[in-house]
Amino acid sequence: MTRPTTDAVLEIDALSKTFGGVTALDAFTMSVRRGDIVGLLGPNGSGKTTSFNAVTGIFPPSGGTVRFDGADITGLSPQKVYAAGIARTFQRSRLCLPLSIFDNIMIGNHGRLTKGLWFNLMRRRAFRREFEQGYEDARALVRTFSTALADRLFEPVGALPMIERRRIEICRALISRPRLLLLDEPSAGMTHDETTQLMDDILDVRGRIEGLSIIIIEHEMGVIERITDQCVVLNYGRKICEGPYAHIAADPEVQRAYLGAE
Ligand SMILES: Nc1ncnc2c1ncn2[C@@H]1O[C@H](COP(=O)(O)OP(=O)(O)OP(=O)(O)O)[C@@H](O)[C@H]1O
Structure with a gap:
């Protein structure tokens, strides 16, 4: 199957979210090409889940815009975002x-x-x-x-x-049948072997559903190395790096912020 990879399905522009005095997301800009798997990385509290919540309408953003398939979906209710074609999972299981x-x-x-x-x-x-x-x-x-x-x-x-x-x-x-799937740390609570299997599953799903794009939140970097086309790294709500995994993993600011390297 050939995957079209030139057009952006999601365009987030200068998205911000504050909770009282806390800036959880600070002018965050990223885009996702159709058919890509994008890794959203960053240490605890860096704003990853907040970005999902702002995109999916759980919290209205404090500023910025979100475009999906060319349409402005900024601040729409979760029901409308879901109807537009964005589905998500949550970090903590929501199964009955x-x-x-x-x-x-x-x-x-x-x-x-x-x-x-x-x-x-x-x-x-x-x-x-x-x-x-x-x-x-x-x-x-x-x-x-x-x-x-x-x-x-x-x-x-x-x-x-x-x-x-x-x-x-x-x-x-x-x-x-979403066109964009947001996975919030699906590896949470799983063993290394289970995580490896789940990553295989995610690759498989992308291969089977034509045009499906996926953003996957992960805070352990190595976990998504082999499955991502692009990665975006957040720290304190700001994007500090983006690009293919090899690029972000070699970035000194990512290493400092993320891996705690000097
Ligand atoms: N509902 C909320 N009310 C107040 N502060 C919040 C709320 N949600 C998130 N925050 C704060 O926003 C910041 C970003 O949190 P967020 O959950 O987005 O980070 P994260 O990168 O997903 O972290 P983790 O990897 O631990 O899940 C943190 O300082 C957090 O305490």
Whole structure:
């Protein structure tokens, strides 16, 4: 598959966010090309999650603009940003553990379900078709990660190990067919081997979904070396470096800020 990589899907320009006296994000500018995986790096508290929250409408930004596929989405509600084609995961799991894998994934699909309660009660055949379509979509997505997991769609998520839960969270974000996927530190709480597997999964997902762009937050640098096309490094809310991984890893300011080197 050839990936178009010339046009920007996301353009963040001079984005700022303050919380009282704290400047969490300071005139942050970056862009993401269609089909790219971009690593968003930085030490704890450098503004990575705040940038996701400002883009996805969880906190309105204090200044700056966000353009997605050419349209200004600055300050839109999370629902509108999601409907525009940006889906995300959270650093802390937001799965409903007693619910099944299928139910958790379908929570992410509500934007594509057009029918309400009355329709579902009266038009049972159409409802059944919609359900079956949802089931097939969820199963196909889970199969991208694991065939065995795809056979367990009606088991509760609470019984799964951490890596499978992360996979389900990514499936829940992908079921809405976003064009941009924001992953907030998906490696959190996982072992080295699980993290390596999950990075393989993310590469695989990008390979299978044409045109999908991904931003992945990570604070351990080496984790995303092999999967990113570009990296952006934040420190104290400001961008201090960007470029391919080899470039940012060799940058003295990144080493100082990030790795604590003298
Ligand atoms: N809701 C909030 N209210 C007040 N301050 C906040 C809020 N959210 C973030 N901050 C502050 O903004 C700064 C950036 O935080 P943010 O969570 O974006 O950093 P991060 O790079 O994602 O860190 P981590 O790697 O630890 O998740 C920090 O100083 C943090 O305390």
